[in-house]
Amino acid sequence: MRKTRLFAGGLLLASTCLSSSAFAETLDIGVTGELASFDTSQVSGGIWESQILMDVYEGLVKKSPDGELLPGMAESWEISEDGLTYTFHLREDAAWSDGEPVTAEDFVFGWRHLLDPANASKYAYMLYPVAGAEAVNTGEQPPEALGVASLDDGRTFQVTLDAPTPYFLQQLTHYTAYPAPKHTHEQYGDDWVKLDHIVTNGAFTPVKWVSQSHIDVRPNPEYYDAEDVTLDGVTYHTIEDRNAGVSRFRAGELDIMREYSSSMYGLLKDELPEATHMSTYLGSYYYAFNHREGHPTTDPRVREALNLAARRNVISEQIMGGTFQPALSFVPDGIAHYDVQEMALEGDMDARLARARELLEAAGYGPDNPLHLRLRYNTTDEHKKIAVAMAAMWRPLGVEVEMINAEATVHYQTIAEGDFDIARAGWIADYNDAENFLSLLHTGVGNNYGAYSNPDYDALLDQAADTLDLDERQQLLEQAEALALEDDALIPMLYYVSRNLVNTRLAGWEDNIEDDHPSRWVHFAD
Amino acid sequence: MLSYSLKRLLQAIPTMLIVITIAFFLMRVAPGGPFDGERALPPEIEANLMAAYHLDEPLPQQYLRYLGNLLQGDFGPSFKYKDFSVTELILQGFPVSLEIGGLAILLALALGLPLGIAAALNRNSAIDYAVMGTALAGIAVPNFVVAPLLALVFGVLLGWLPAGGWNDGALPNLVLPVVALSIQQIAYIARMMRASMIEVLGSHYIRTARAKGLSERLVVWRHAIRPALLPVVSYLGPAIAGIITGSVVIEQIFGIPGIGRYFVQGALNRDYTLVMGTVVFYGALIVLLNLVVDLLYSALDPQIRYDD
Numbered sequence: 001m002r003k004t005r006l007f008a009g010g011l012l013l014a015s016t017c018l019s020s021s022a023f024a025e026t027l028d029i030g031v032t033g034e035l036a037s038f039d040t041s042q043v044s045g046g047i048w049e050s051q052i053l054m055d056v057y058e059g060l061v062k063k064s065p066d067g068e069l070l071p072g073m074a075e076s077w078e079i080s081e082d083g084l085t086y087t088f089h090l091r092e093d094a095a096w097s098d099g100e101p102v103t104a105e106d107f108v109f110g111w112r113h114l115l116d117p118a119n120a121s122k123y124a125y126m127l128y129p130v131a132g133a134e135a136v137n138t139g140e141q142p143p144e145a146l147g148v149a150s151l152d153d154g155r156t157f158q159v160t161l162d163a164p165t166p167y168f169l170q171q172l173t174h175y176t177a178y179p180a181p182k183h184t185h186e187q188y189g190d191d192w193v194k195l196d197h198i199v200t201n202g203a204f205t206p207v208k209w210v211s212q213s214h215i216d217v218r219p220n221p222e223y224y225d226a227e228d229v230t231l232d233g234v235t236y237h238t239i240e241d242r243n244a245g246v247s248r249f250r251a252g253e254l255d256i257m258r259e260y261s262s263s264m265y266g267l268l269k270d271e272l273p274e275a276t277h278m279s280t281y282l283g284s285y286y287y288a289f290n291h292r293e294g295h296p297t298t299d300p301r302v303r304e305a306l307n308l309a310a311r312r313n314v315i316s317e318q319i320m321g322g323t324f325q326p327a328l329s330f331v332p333d334g335i336a337h338y339d340v341q342e343m344a345l346e347g348d349m350d351a352r353l354a355r356a357r358e359l360l361e362a363a364g365y366g367p368d369n370p371l372h373l374r375l376r377y378n379t380t381d382e383h384k385k386i387a388v389a390m391a392a393m394w395r396p397l398g399v400e401v402e403m404i405n406a407e408a409t410v411h412y413q414t415i416a417e418g419d420f421d422i423a424r425a426g427w428i429a430d431y432n433d434a435e436n437f438l439s440l441l442h443t444g445v446g447n448n449y450g451a452y453s454n455p456d457y458d459a460l461l462d463q464a465a466d467t468l469d470l471d472e473r474q475q476l477l478e479q480a481e482a483l484a485l486e487d488d489a490l491i492p493m494l495y496y497v498s499r500n501l502v503n504t505r506l507a508g509w510e511d512n513i514e515d516d517h518p519s520r521w522v523h524f525a526d
Numbered sequence: 527m528l529s530y531s532l533k534r535l536l537q538a539i540p541t542m543l544i545v546i547t548i549a550f551f552l553m554r555v556a557p558g559g560p561f562d563g564e565r566a567l568p569p570e571i572e573a574n575l576m577a578a579y580h581l582d583e584p585l586p587q588q589y590l591r592y593l594g595n596l597l598q599g600d601f602g603p604s605f606k607y608k609d610f611s612v613t614e615l616i617l618q619g620f621p622v623s624l625e626i627g628g629l630a631i632l633l634a635l636a637l638g639l640p641l642g643i644a645a646a647l648n649r650n651s652a653i654d655y656a657v658m659g660t661a662l663a664g665i666a667v668p669n670f671v672v673a674p675l676l677a678l679v680f681g682v683l684l685g686w687l688p689a690g691g692w693n694d695g696a697l698p699n700l701v702l703p704v705v706a707l708s709i710q711q712i713a714y715i716a717r718m719m720r721a722s723m724i725e726v727l728g729s730h731y732i733r734t735a736r737a738k739g740l741s742e743r744l745v746v747w748r749h750a751i752r753p754a755l756l757p758v759v760s761y762l763g764p765a766i767a768g769i770i771t772g773s774v775v776i777e778q779i780f781g782i783p784g785i786g787r788y789f790v791q792g793a794l795n796r797d798y799t800l801v802m803g804t805v806v807f808y809g810a811l812i813v814l815l816n817l818v819v820d821l822l823y824s825a826l827d828p829q830i831r832y833d834d
Binding site: 034036037038039042044117118119120121122124125134137138139193194209210211212213214237238239240241243244247248250251252253407408409410412413414416446447 | 556557558559561562566567568569570571573574575577578579606607608609610615618619674677678681682685688689691692694777778779780781782783784787794795796
């Protein structure tokens with residue numbers, strides 16, 4: 001948004017113009033956090049980190065502006081009939097920014113580096129589908145035991161999986177599957193990642209990093225599609241205060257502001273209707289029920305009653321101003337190869353409340369013995385508003401809700417220990433596959449906060465994991481979710497949406513379900 | 527004075543040790559760890575992480591390891607910002623905070639002192655009420671309100687100044703954060719200066735000076751202002767330490783890469799080494815500035831002498 005502005009003083013005029021991208025074709029993106037590292041094994045998992053990393057690195061496959069898979073470092077690939085072996089043929093002109101060719105050795109090295117326990121990578125588990133990955137990561141096997149190989153003098157990269165993984169190609173767009181420059185590792189050791197030494201294989205390469213302020217990247221002249229990259233560079237501004245980010249966008253200092261605050265949506269929609277984007281996103285906002293012994297939520301009647309009384313439309317529209325979509329399923333709408341399984345909530349609200357009352361009464365709760373619940377959420381305004389609204393919706397049933405909030409670190413540790421009846425949680429897809437959500441309800445999984453456990457559910461998921469046929473697999477996953485919803489395993493509540501402010505002069509930037517926007521496609525249309 | 531200063535610096539060692547010890551154990555008592563988050567990590571990955579940062583060792587051993595590293599000037603790696611060590615983060619952020627904070631303090635003194643003196647000399651007049659009323663408003667309105675307002679008015683609506691960003695310390699980028707940071711300080715200093723001036727002007731030696739027939743200007747400039755500065759100076763020590771180590775609010779709203787937010791973010795992320803680094807740094811700065819204040823005292827008030 002570059003409005004005509006009133007300037008005062010020559011100095012201010014000059015410096016303000018220089019600081020904005022009005023004349024240079026540099027893209028200014030406001031991101032809501034600081035990159036942890038250019039070493040992809042050390043990244044902490046923020047959305048802002050994928051934005052920067054996907055601009056400077058490229059995996060075997062990459063994404064189009066609308067999120068479709070395209071060949072990246074690999075120009076073609078074959079998948080064996082049993083679905084266990086992937087053979088990637090690297091493109092001839094794949095090169096690091098210092099001109100060295102990108103070879104299969106760099107992928108072998110990068111993946112081993114990620115899984116090496118000494119590097120303590122937080123997201124190493126993303127590569128666990130690869131044969132031997134878990135054993136390498138736990139130190140039971142040496143890195144050489146990983147099921148990857150460099151063939152044909154480094155022109156072919158072969159991967160062996162433990163089990164057919166239909167979403168494996170999807171996963172390869174994640175930064176954990178990027179290559180790492182073996183030659184600079186050997187030359188500089190741990191300092192390979194310092195800006196003086198770093199080389200990257202994506203459309204851009206970093207040139208400056210002021211911690212907590214900004215990162216500058218310039219086009220990588222060695223990139224195979226360098227001619228198509230029209231930007232002079234990209235600057236990622238770290239902006240933790242989202243309202244401040246909106247101000248800077250409105251002042252014309254930013255071309256894109258990622259994840260603007262939901263409370264600003266109404267105002268922005270009126271003021272900057274063209275620039276204000278909101279779109280479906282692969283994220284689920286839910287309340288976990290505690291299924292551990294001794295909690296009232298172990299009673300299925302209690303869980304059903306609480307689900308019946310939740311008015312998702314009210315939360316989505318009236319409480320959150322339309323910045324979330326109401327959800328009756330755990331797996332969000334829009335996941336590939338999957339039809340949404342919605343919870344069956346029959347009748348109008350009065351009928352649902354009447355049914356809920358009956359259920360609670362049958363479970364032994366009433367005016368003399370009210371149901372007392374401890375609801376935990378992590379401290380933010382959004383979560384608080386939703387928790388208050390939910391408690392108000394349950395009050396007519398005679399439910400007393402004790403609300404306990406804590407900062408995120410404490411919240412997640414506490415609920416992992418099972419100290420709650422109902423807990424707020426959310427999940428953003430790591431890759432576009434229903435399994436990524438459904439595995440959170442599998443017995444014994446770390447993020448299964450409520451410790452939901454149903455052997456039939458586990459069996460369906462395990463069977464799906466071994467099923468190669470996509471349609472058959474889809475059916476199994478859908479059956480599993482339907483089962484969990486029938487059990488009222490949790491309270492599905494809202495789907496996340498992506499929120500971005502985008503300069504209307506930009507072309508090549510499209511809303512997509514994973515909210516991934518590689519800058520290489522973006523250009524200023526004048 | 528030299529021996530006094532040395533003695534004070536030696537006394538600071540046990541003080542710092544206590545600060546470090548309390549901070550170290552307090553941080554570990556807080557629930558949650560640096561690797562807890564929305565996504566529980568597989569146990570083997572968590573074990574890798576704990577081992578990589580020596581968090582799997584017994585706490586006393588970790589404490590001794592930390593002290594040992596500290597003696598060698600090593601604050602350790604940040605758990606969160608992996609490409610930087612804590613020392614690098616502080617060295618990169620402190621000059622920025624020092625610049626913004628230093629300018630804010632200078633601005634606050636340049637405006638606060640004359641305003642306070644003017645109000646005291648014109649007690650209960652329109653000037654006094656105007657200055658004190660404005661100062662009260664300055665204190666009452668917190669900077670998380672002032673800062674976005676300034677950005678909105680001067681950055682978005684008028685477009686005179688950048689609404690945020692550091693831009694390597696370019697002058698236009700400095701104006702709004704410095705003003706936002708100094709408003710409260712101007713108000714504090716003006717009120718403090720006024721109160722202390724009024725007290726001094728009512729004292730016996732001022733009456734004596736006036737009785738001797740000195741002009742009002744001489745009375746004020748030679749005899750009143752210097753002693754009236756004492757409370758302001760003692761306030762300035764900790765205030766400067768607080769301001770030049772950064773303001774979380776100002777830094778976040780204007781996107782300033784100072785060290786203020788490391789205090790808060792470090793604590794929220796349980797980035798133990800970063801929190802310890804900032805605490806040690808802040809503690810040392812307070813000790814140093816308090817010493818400077820005490821030395822300034824003796825310069826301002828001849829009755830105070832430290833030549834024991």
